[in-house]
Amino acid sequence: MLYDTVILGGGPAGLSAAVYALRSGLKTVVVERGLFGGQMQNTEEIENYTGFTSILGPELSERMREHAEHFGLETVLGEVQGLDFGNRVHQVRLSDDRILEAKTIIIATGCEPKKLGVPGEKEFAGRGVSYCAICDGAFFKDKELYVVGGGDSACEEGVYLTKHARKVTIVHRRDKLRAQPILQERARNNERISFLFNRRLVEIQGERKVERLVLENTVTGERETVPADGVFIYIGLKPNTEFLQGTPLVNGDGWIPTDEMLRTPVPGVFAAGDVRDTWLRQVITAAADGAIAAMAAYRYLEENGR
Ligand code: NAP
Numbered sequence: 001m002l003y004d005t006v007i008l009g010g011g012p013a014g015l016s017a018a019v020y021a022l023r024s025g026l027k028t029v030v031v032e033r034g035l036f037g038g039q040m041q042n043t044e045e046i047e048n049y050t051g052f053t054s055i056l057g058p059e060l061s062e063r064m065r066e067h068a069e070h071f072g073l074e075t076v077l078g079e080v081q082g083l084d085f086g087n088r089v090h091q092v093r094l095s096d097d098r099i100l101e102a103k104t105i106i107i108a109t110g111c112e113p114k115k116l117g118v119p120g121e122k123e124f125a126g127r128g129v130s131y132c133a134i135c136d137g138a139f140f141k142d143k144e145l146y147v148v149g150g151g152d153s154a155c156e157e158g159v160y161l162t163k164h165a166r167k168v169t170i171v172h173r174r175d176k177l178r179a180q181p182i183l184q185e186r187a188r189n190n191e192r193i194s195f196l197f198n199r200r201l202v203e204i205q206g207e208r209k210v211e212r213l214v215l216e217n218t219v220t221g222e223r224e225t226v227p228a229d230g231v232f233i234y235i236g237l238k239p240n241t242e243f244l245q246g247t248p249l250v251n252g253d254g255w256i257p258t259d260e261m262l263r264t265p266v267p268g269v270f271a272a273g274d275v276r277d278t279w280l281r282q283v284i285t286a287a288a289d290g291a292i293a294a295m296a297a298y299r300y301l302e303e304n305g306r
Contacts, residue, residue, distance in 0.1 A: 005297050006102035010038065011037060013272040013287065016290025018030050031076045037062070044133075076100065090269065104297040104301060105269045106272055110273055114233075116233055118204060129204060140165050144227065146231045150173070171200075176197075202215065213231060239254040241255070255277035267304075272286070
């Protein structure tokens with residue numbers, strides 16, 4: 001099947017690209033491996049998507065999917081294995097050996113939480129170690145939790161966890177938070193939250209589930225072991241670009257650099273949203289990227305003869 005555009009990823013970038021591509025009359029398909037909405041699905045409340053003072057992440061996901069469906073969205077459920085770039089037609093290889101042919105490709109596969117890589121992290125994943133407060137917070141009613149990180153996610157999700165937990169301690173490796181002031185303030189004003197600065201989590205211990213954390217003071221090197229029922233890790237993001245390894249599309253960290261029309265070095269291949277090498281990763285910037293990438297793809301097709 002030959003498409004005008006194959007969009008990889010059904011988050012806000014991919015779904016917005018689909019709306020613009022479909023309204024421009026492009027034969028379009030979105031490939032998604034799981035739930036539509038991407039990271040919005042793991043976000044409780046979104047209050048910085050213009051037009052909605054507050055909306056739940058899963059609800060905005062659903063609205064975006066319905067919006068694209070309204071214009072005739074076609075979807076394929078599957079995992080992208082690799083891309084083969086051709087002269088005029090590219091191929092998208094899926095893990096079940098299906099191949100989609102595409103005159104243009106919009107990569108909008110987003111990113112996912114980084115892992116700390118400390119002993120016990122893998123072993124206790126799902127048994128006290130989590131990367132998603134919305135998904136797992138309710139399992140920790142009246143428990144004592146730790147959050148690792150000093151960014152927006154650590155502060156925001158730390159506050160969310162106090163809905164369930166008795167006490168939440170945010171552990172940060174420096175003495176200054178990176179989070180936006182409004183999110184820092186909410187965390188600081190929450191009486192169930194306390195902070196441990198200049199600390200690094202070096203080991204997660206327990207029998208069948210998380211019971212203790214070993215923390216190291218980044219200034220003195222001293223270690224202490226604290227009791228914990230769970231730990232939520234929010235230390236940043238890594239791009240979902242494994243299928244692009246070895247291509248000229250990704251930089252050393254796996255992000256995709258683009259120009260202002262969201263073009264990659266491969267003609268007809270564009271990138272949009274969190275997967276791009278960009279400094280602000282928000283639902284609204286991802287959605288805007290989707291629009292730009294789709295219109296750039298449309299213009300490319302017009303110039304190169306559809
Ligand atoms: P982030 O902004 O990259 O922050 C990661 C934090 O983890 C930093 O404080 C960093 O410390 C720390 N860290 C990194 N590697 C570490 C390690 N190995 N050990 C210990 N600590 C480590 O990531 P994020 O908070 O997940 O946010 C990701 C993106 O989503 C950002 O662009 C953010 O603005 C956005 N976001 C926005 C909102 C919102 O607008 N409401 C909410 C959530 C996320 P240092 O500070 O020392 O580098």
